[in-house]
Amino acid sequence: MFLQQFVNALALGSVYALFALGFTLIFGVLEVITLAHGAVFMIGAFAGLTVVTKFNVSPITAILVGMMVSGMLGWLIDLVAVRPLRKRKFHHLAPMIATIGCATIIINVAQGIFGAEVYRFPFDFMPAMSYNFWAIQLTLLQIIIVGVALSLMMMIIFLLNRTKWGKAVRAVAESPRTAALLGIPVERVFQITAFAASALGGAAGVLTGINFNAIHAFMGGPIMHRGIAVIILGGMGDIRGAVLGGLILGFAEIMSVAYLSSDFRDAISFGLLFVILLIRPAGIFGSNLERKG
Amino acid sequence: MILELKEVYVNYNHIQALQGISLNVGEGEIVALIGANGAGKSTALNAISGLLKTTSGKITYAGQDITGHSPQAIVRGGIIQVPEGRAILTTLKVRENLEMGAFTRKNNRMKEEMDDIFTRFPVLRAKAELPAGNLSGGEQQMLALGRALMAKPKLLLMDEPSMGLSPILVREIFHIITEINKQGTSILLVEQNAQMALEISGRGYVLETGRIALEDSSANLLHNEKVIHAYLGG
């Protein structure tokens, strides 16, 4: 029973982690809290759903399409809403409000196209296979969710630590000015980051759509709140913090539903976050360092 | 001339930080740019590096007009700045800082080149895998220099390399700067430590509130009454 809940929590938590990873990446590099990340997530889910219903593609293809579409949307949001403010050296708040505007427009457009109803994947989309390991039953769905989310996160961490452009992203995150003095094309790094981080949001969207088999124009709202909580919990802009924070939240939610009451699911999990923040106000991995220049 | 500034003006909103400065650096020279706090020395280097826009005037590098070029284009052309305060990337490893120094270059010889840097600065080899934030001030200056060398600069802009270092370290850094110069890199050296800067340079400029007040050979400047009085503590 506990092991079974453990698997459920891992599935939920790894999707939160994936969402939060993109969110924190944009904050760490572009210094913007992008409140459009939930809308980007939702569009990813619809993109995945659309290719599945129209072309009957596999789950992995649906995820890749969701990532591409969300990535391009994130890049576009950066281009039209964030970049002009960045050029004029507005910080933090103005771009954040611009992303609220983007989120509103995106949600309205989605509502215009898809209406307010809840969509589902075709019933034969995900074979109801399951595998038994010791006492746990893993469904194919759970294996895909955890496998995709964890591999995407590991891939991002690998890219950031081992590749030239990944290191350039970290350099810009620490100081755009120093990065520029080293000849790093800072603007391009911002754009690459916006694309990659939004693609992660899109993957999280498709995975969530598959997990709960429910896709609708407002599905980005609840996960936005969780994403904000998770990156504050993990330490703003910290990659490890986002991953660990997402997993903690997933576990808190599943365990409180399983062992306490589903009525208090959010109260309990957010209460836990609150307690952690009382102990570590800057988050688990947070430092209070301000970025230079 | 490898670098030539003609009548360069730079503003920060309402402050006119540079009011028409003209200076040049010849191929293979070390040129000192000295001046008091707030004279505009860093502003001049940042204008050359493309971080600041000039309001008028012209910057020429190796015969080409580079006024208004992007920082990346300028680095790619071979002008590297070691900024004031060194600007080490503290969250990246020492080795990664060096790698980022070579960002604009095709790096198929990265390993050998990094080995050369480690030979020149043995302290960096020992700490190569540590976050650069762990380095002391002197080690950070070595890293900043090593990182600049990874770009194979033709012209090195150094902004107050002596800042915050002990006299022994200052001497060591200045010795390294002359060695780098002997190997063919031209250097524009900004310093508040005018004595040291004028000792290793061939020519010098004195900057006062955004204007060039004096220019001469460094030997002459070291004996100039005004310079002795204002900058050499005489």
Ligand SMILES: Nc1ncnc2c1ncn2[C@@H]1O[C@H](COP(=O)(O)OP(=O)(O)OP(=O)(O)O)[C@@H](O)[C@H]1O
């Ligand atoms: N970012 C900025 N915004 C507004 N004014 C600035 C800025 N940076 C420098 N200034 C002003 O421009 C003038 C020149 O500054 P600059 O930093 O170039 O001097 P400096 O010669 O390098 O001084 P120091 O020896 O202290 O480094 C000063 O009056 C300074 O106050």
Ligand SMILES: [Mg+2]
């Ligand atoms: Mg200065």
